[in-house]
Amino acid sequence: MIKLAFFNSSVSWGGGEKWHMESALHFAALPNYDVFVFGAPDSELKKRLAHYPQITYIDFAVSNRSFLNPIKVNRLKSIFNTLSFDILIINGSADFKIAAYAGHLSGTKRIIYRRGSAIPIKNSAVNRYLFKNCISDVLANSLETKRTINMRFAAMFPLEKIKVIYNPIDTTPFQDKCVGKTKNDHLVIGNLARLAPQKNQAFLIDLSRALSHRKIRHKILVGGTGPLAHELEKYNKQMKTEHDVSFLGFISDLDGFFNQIDVFMLSSKWEGFGYVLAEAALYRKPSIAFDVSSNKELIEHDHTGYLVPYGDINQTIDSILSLSEQEKRDEFGNAGYQLVLKRFDQKVIYKQLEEFLK
Known part of the structure; x- marks a missing residue:
């Protein structure tokens, strides 16, 4: 024993x-x-x-x-x-x-x-x-x-x-899940993270402002709570983006959240392991994130999503526009789903952990 x-x-x-x-x-x-x-x-x-x-x-x-x-x-x-x-x-x-x-x-x-x-x-x-x-x-x-x-x-x-050894993910509930297709006449971008400095949600407000200046119709939905909640709400009003950027608070219904977005955007300055990127992939949503820390281990650039230089709004917008068609989003979303099954599924990970502890 x-x-x-x-x-x-x-x-x-x-x-x-x-x-x-x-x-x-x-x-x-x-x-x-x-x-x-x-x-x-x-x-x-x-x-x-x-x-x-x-x-x-x-x-x-x-x-x-x-x-x-x-x-x-x-x-x-x-x-x-x-x-x-x-x-x-x-x-x-x-x-x-x-x-x-x-x-x-x-x-x-x-x-x-x-x-x-x-x-x-x-x-x-x-x-x-x-x-x-x-x-x-x-x-x-x-x-x-x-x-x-x-x-x-x-x-x-x-x-x-x-x-x-990556964090294990239970993919079983997603294998027979019916993923909703959005029918928006504008792009809906989602973010799910604690409202904290590391997660950098102020970038999403700046992104919305830039999208509006380029006459690109959009909505940005931000789920999560945290110490910067009041500050971010204030900045949202200051930038006059509150019509397009919504802070939703704690999200208990992940199905409902992911099924209403087209693209997932992770604005974090760094991540040890961006678990939420894997979650987005399980819902077959393409992701955009900064090319920092471990993001490249969860997103294969131009295959499951896009990695852009940190803080680069113009490249972020280009990536969003390239995902404006449902066919491209489906292609990237399905590729991301397969990547998670192959690399992060708990059966694979626990086998590695058992071998490591022998």
Whole structure:
């Protein structure tokens, strides 16, 4: 029996927590794994895992400075010693600092840092020590994430020990789904993301203004909530684009959202893994995104969508116009759907993950 532990102390829910929960459930269903999850006592992850008694959840709250607390480090080391894990998978920088060190002190054979963000790792003495002495492998969710690990310090971690395995996507519900065809007399562009600086939705307002100046009829639908909601609404009015740009708030009905758009536009400054691009492809919608970070791993330029230089409104408009015909949108949308099945389907991904953990 292989004892496998996941360590994720985030209180809120996000992509990393989704990955840890779904991976824990997958391995708990296999006959040769005993699965544990460490997390915050009041986390969303704990609430969701409460329905799955086959997974042992262990409360352990972590802050950014927990690794400096010898009592806390020794308590975690003691738990690790008692349970004798074969594999420990860690999420997030705060978890990384305390759990990797405690795991190393307890003699855990394999300590894996699962990295899901394409942000360069700081070249700090603590990070250099942990990567050199405590981590056995790094698991990255994209080639772009892998590239950023050694960006600030070339010798941070051996490249051959960084494995790229994409986020798994359950494509089954989409395989028999009837995807709606729009019957608009104008192009409807969709965006689905948190309203935050990284997601750069102000670009969509600027894009709408430029489209209107060129007399191109359009609507832009933006789904999501976040800290910039008020600021973006204000900017939308200031630019006099509120007739063409609508902020819809949280979207619970993804079918309804994707079935009313023609093209998906991701305006993000960067993405560790642009999951929403894969979602758009599953709905057979062509996508346009900036040629930054991992977007090229989800969009094949001029085949499933378009990659344009960051912030280039003119090239974005050219890409939108090239998708004005339904036939072209169908061609790109179907190609994107096949790409997701081949590259990101959970059956493919979990097989890779099982091989990696052997």
